[in-house]
Amino acid sequence: MFQDFTAATKPEDGPPRLDALRAHLAEAGLDGFIVPRADAHQGEYVTAADARLAWLTGFTGSAGFAVVLPDVAGVFIDGRYRVQVKAQVADVFTPVPWPEKMLEDWLIEALPSGGTVGFDPWLHTVAEIERVEAAVSAHGITLEPVANAVDAIWTDRPARPDAPVQPYPESLAGTSSAEKRRQIAETLTQAGEAAAVLTLPDSINWLLNIRGGDLAHLPVVQAFAIIDAKGTTRVFSDPEKFDGLTLDAGVTLAPWSAFKPALAALTGPVRVDPNSAPAAVKAALDGAGIEMARGSDPCLLPKARKTAAELAGSTRAHLRDAVALTRFLHWFDETAPSGGLTEIDVARQLEAFRAETGALRDISFDTIAGAGSNGAIVHYRVTEQTNAPVKPGQLFLIDSGGQYEDGTTDITRTLPVGEVGAEERECFTLVLQGMIAIHRTRFPKGVAGMHLDALARAPLWATGRDYDHGTGHGVGVYLSVHEGPQGLSRRSKVPLEPGMIVSNEPGYYREGAFGIRIENLIHVVEATGGADPHREMLGFETLTYVPIDRRLIVTEMLSPAERAWLNAYHAEVLARVAPLLQADGYTATAAWLEAACAPI
Structure with missing residues (x-):
């Protein structure tokens, strides 16, 4: 891949x-x-x-x-x-x-x-x-x-994709398309709106319980849709992609060319999300004298609140992914210090381990595999021209993910190639402290990601350091690895709710030298045992169980609580992943994992 x-x-x-x-x-x-x-x-x-x-x-x-x-x-x-x-x-x-x-x-x-x-x-x-x-x-x-x-x-512009649409099992979605459309219709009715225009493919694919192949790494069919206050839904796309697919009653299909006339024939108020809908949609409604109601895409929040079936599937996907990642870490640990590897070699090997699970549908984004100074490029994409050797004394940043039918993964680990410098270890520990702070936090209901972002940055801020990206983004289920509206960043104003999946990925980057990022996926859960029984509290539960490299940690920088969290996390990694490795015959990797998860 x-x-x-x-x-x-x-x-x-x-x-x-x-x-x-x-x-x-x-x-x-x-x-x-x-x-x-x-x-x-x-x-x-x-x-x-x-x-x-x-x-x-x-x-x-x-x-x-x-x-x-x-x-x-x-x-x-x-x-x-x-x-x-x-x-x-x-x-x-x-x-x-x-x-x-x-x-x-x-x-x-x-x-x-x-x-x-x-x-x-x-x-x-x-x-x-x-x-x-x-x-x-x-x-x-x-x-x-x-x-x-x-x-x-652009005279040689490529043709558009033609991959067929596939149904997404209700057993994995946890809710039927009919029920989802009923919920959206109820939302519109309560708001006094006659219809909503949907322009985000992941919203439409979620709503209809379908998936497609129009985009690399994002398993969707591109489409527009209009859903009315009775749940009746019209989809506008390439009809030939839907050949052989039976749509639910109340769902009809039309070509792209029918979308603009359909807008002009609506009765208002029509909900349009001004932050995602094309300006052409508003122009079409204005031209027909149809009232536009400004509001968020009505699928966003229901899609973000994962069902029990989606969380169960995500848990399975992450454990499957953890086996592949642990095999990769073992391979890297044994191979990289000897030299001879390049960034492309590493990216291909990791993707091969994922493919060997037999369940991988695609990677969830272009693998970021940065050696040394390339790790300081936050969204680095290795090419044949930039493909750097992996050298002893470097840090290696690997950010990757998999698309499985039951879940989407995203994980970053920063790895030493042999012995690395004291500054790199200090910065790694500061990043780890910020990550642990997010994992351990409890917060009142109604708190948004913008309120938590500073917790991950505080250890870096204390030493005059920071990073130029959000601490975390939302993640879908066999949909987008970057999903809104939830997140952990200064711009994330949407309150976090149980079922939402987010990444936890603070970092630090020194241009021309090295990059550090550590990332786990977590999901929001109700927290119990608070001192005030009348205040609803939330917290996070971990999805990602892959060891964090202990050789990069300056142990004396960690507080007793941070050390306890790390040891408990590694004990859980070992308990969950080692039996799977052993069952698959990877006994040497299971032994390596036991050493990698030893308490500090």
Whole structure:
């Protein structure tokens, strides 16, 4: 499954493509054009046919956008990609730190005398366009919805995927599609809304208990849908992908071309999520005089609150994954210090161990395998050009996951290659302390991820260190490895609820030297035994049971409570995983695991 993630655009391809786009914009009477990473569904992954940002600029990160003006072309990237972008784009593109510099502020500075900037209304959300328009209109700048300018010059654009749709077993979902649609209909009725527009594929796939193969690593069929207050649902996609699939009563299928006319025929109020729905949806409703009700996608919270069947499946998937990961750690421990390995070798070997479970459907995201300084690139993707050797004295960061029918996994471990320096061990211990703090915390009902994020950072902050990503993201069940609305970050305002799965992954990165991240998946549970019986408390239960490398821990830095947690965690890893290894005949790995889980 390993792929070479070399960009579709090499740096030398950028200048002629940029020139062609500018020529097209001049002919169309536009002063600029916005090129987002996103497709019409605003997901993390895009098809090859929708990879416009990568094709134009060479930047392959999972978030960002470009703005092309006559004299400057900015590539907007967040803290995860500040290092990566330098290696991937030609000097005709200017990296812009985002969100420190917002699009509207940059446009006001770059087009001081006004101008018209085009955008594809299917690729930008309602909220985004409204925010930017409100800011730039006072400066004489106009945002104009137009046909996609990149598509006009992309002559060899790939075909769209054609993978068939598959039913998802109710035994794994825990709830029938009919019941889910009934719940959403009740939500709409209570809100006084006649219908809701759904544009997120994972919401639609969850709602209908289906899965697809349109995207690498995310098992969904891309679609739009409209569900009304009676639960009747219309799906808009490629009908041929649904051949042989029997849809429930009350669910109908239509081609993409029927979506816009269907919007214009609705009776309001119609719920639209302004943070994920394309601006074109609002334009269609406004054009037909239909009232739009602003509200979150009604599937988000029900999807995030995992059923008992989904949590049971996730537990099985994580234990299956733990066997593969433990076999990998044993292999790495024996092989890496001798030399001869590269990052690609390591990524391929880990994916081979997962494949040997016999249950792997796909990896859940592109494996991050960074040796030494490459580990400091938060979302590093190894290519044949960047493929570094694994050398003694380095830290090796491996962030990976698997898609199994019963669950989605995501785990990061930082590993020593032989002996490493004192600073690396100190930083690793600080990161571990932050991770333990999240695992151990209890919190009142109503607390959101933004309130907990600082717990993971506090040990680093105390020494003047930090990291430029959230502490954790939501995770789906055989759906997106990055799922909203829950999370552990400064931006996560949604209260955590029982059943929600999140990652716990603090880190530390020294550009040009090393990167550290430790990640487990956890899920929210009700906590008992509090001093105040009238206050509802929540906590976390662990899903990931894979050893944390004890050789990187400065033991004397840990408090007695932290040491107790680590020893208890490792005892549980051994109790859960060793019998599975032994049953599969991996006795040498079981012996290695026992040593790796010894108390400190």
